[in-house]
Structure formats: structure tokens, C-alpha cells
Amino acid sequence: MAEDTYPETIHEETYKGYTIFIENNADRYRGGYEYTVSDGDDEIESGLVFTVEDGIGEAKAFIDSL
Template structure:
């Protein structure tokens, strides 16, 4: 069995009126972190990254592109 070696993380930030959430990926085999961007009620973007910093960068880049 593969062991997830990523530290348990929960991150939340508001950026330009959008909420960014980052947490450990539920996939034990891939690991990494899932990021989600919401506009209050709806999820408008999500992705899988290997570091929390990458998740923050990708989420902010998406928001800046709107």
C-alpha cells in the first residue's frame, strides 16, 4: 500500500472577493493537494498540485484572469 507523505494541510484565503481553499488530496496514491476557488456559493475552479504554494499561485492566477 502506498503511504501519503504529504503533511496534513488545510488553507483558506480570500483574494479579490473569491475564496481559495487548499487541502490534502483524497487520492492516497497520487498525493498532493487540491485547490478550489469559489465565488461564494459556486465552485468555479479546482485543480491538483504538489505544493500548497503552487495551489495558491494557480488559484490566484485563475482569479487574475477573470
């Protein structure tokens, strides 16, 4: 069985009116974190990253590109 080396994390913040949500990737074997960007009830972007900081950076870069 693979050991989860990523600490259990849930991060949520609002940036320029969009919600950024980051949590542990559900795939324990792949690891990392999943981020989503939402505009109200609609998820408009998501991705996988290795660190929470990367997720915040990628989510903010996506929002800035809109």
C-alpha cells in the first residue's frame, strides 16, 4: 500500500470574485493536490499540482488570464 506523504489540506480563498479551493488529490497513489476555480456554482478550471502554493499560483494565473 502506498503511504500518503502529503499532509491533509483544505484551502479556500476568494480572488477577484472567484473561489479557489484546494484539497488533497483523491488518488493516493498519484498524490499531490487538486485545485478548482469556481464562479458561483460553476467550476471553470481545475488541475493537479504538487504543492498548495503551486495550486494557488496556477489558479490565480488562470483568473488573471480571464
